[in-house]
Amino acid sequence: MGKKLIPKIILEGTRLTFKTDIAFLLNEHPEIVGPRKYRYHSPLISAEWCAFTNFPWGRGLINFLPEEASKAMETYQTWIRLFELQKYYSWIIDRFHISTQVYQKIHHGIDYDFSNLEKRLNALGFHMVFLTRSPESFESARKERLTVSGNPKQYDDLSVFQKEQMIMKSYIERSILPVLTLDISDNDKTRAVESIAQWLKETGGLYNPE
Secondary structure (H helix, E strand, O other): OOOOOOOEEEEEOOOOOOHHHHHHHHOOOHHHHOOOOOOOOOOEEOOOOOOOOOOOOOOOOOOOOHHHHHHHHHHHHHHHHHHHHOOOOOEEEEOOHHHHHHHHHHHHOOOOOOHHHHHHHHHOOOEEEEEEOOHHHHHHHHHHHHOOOOOHHHHOOOHHHHHHHHHHHHHHHHOOOOEEEEEOOOOOHHHHHHHHHHHHHHHOOOOOOO
């Protein structure tokens, strides 16, 4: 019996960087989760869930109001404690604290400190992938997304995502987590997943930290 595969991956990036698609592909990749004879899944969670409001595309852990900050911080504390209690399992997270920091800085001018959260994530072996794309490639990604989106208006102004990506880069650079910056301008999700799998193998990100 080989070592137990328990990768812990955070995918960050603006909308239209295919984070969710890549998360699902990672969750079925044999280098990430091992060979499977039947289909099941590792926990795949997201801070983008609009769990604070009882209507579609509402507020949640990323876009909460300032008066909801204590609720958001308690939610983050709950998540990190859950990870610590179940440290010998894999987790794939589609947007997390970096997305929160960027949104809150842009829309409310508040810079939330997640340094303690990052220390605990780092101790558990979390690795972060920052998915980026060139400014001109956002249009092709939008065309693909509009074929399935239930809220197409959110993609009307692509400059919003380009600005967000620049600000997100500055937060990523401050992170203490191991980070892979991966350009998805070619829209090749398979290539992206293979690159992530190879990076995790090279950095020891597939197993529990010794």
